[in-house]
Amino acid sequence: KAGVTQTPRYLIKTRGQQVTLSCSPISGHRSVSWYQQTPGQGLQFLFEYFSETQRNKGNFPGRFSGRQFSNSRSEMNVSTLELGDSALYLCASGQDVYGYTFGSGTRLTVV
């Protein structure tokens, strides 16, 4: 079966701009979670959606937001980009948090 698909794979944005990342989960998976990975902070949890509802949110500023659609696809938006937002953004999908599959990530560079 198809894996978790994240688009785009690479992205370069300018400080102050906004960006939207997309995650298509494995068919049938209703939970999608998002993570930020940076060399300094490692992997950090952003938020988790289940059936279009945000169930959990990590410790990130309000510039980071997300949503989930009825087909379980999820988007993550970052507004007013800062240089420190440069990172690999990963999403994972699962039936519940116990059995997750990760996507390959979107590498965002803010210049």
Place this chain on the structure above:
Amino acid sequence: KNEVEQSPQNLTAQEGEFITINCSYSVGISALHWLQQHPGGGIVSLFMLSSGKKKHGRLIATINIQEKHSSLHITASHPRDSAVYICAVVRGNQFYFGTGTSLTVIP
């Protein structure tokens, strides 16, 4: 203090060596994952454990819930095992991650 501690941070081994990576956590969890990340970013979940031991090929993962400790073992290591290995615990509906162990296996 990070809720999930991994050791060692970096590990270099000769091909064929037996490798152990350790993970300790300080909170109650419902499950623990061992993840593998190759250069380029993609993460693969190797194991999910809630008790006992699991084996897949040359990889073995164990967990001791009482001691809040898990180990990942690689037998007969190979250069293709070179990657970052990350321990992630599940609490509530989210993951908490260790900082990873960077493994390099030299031919």
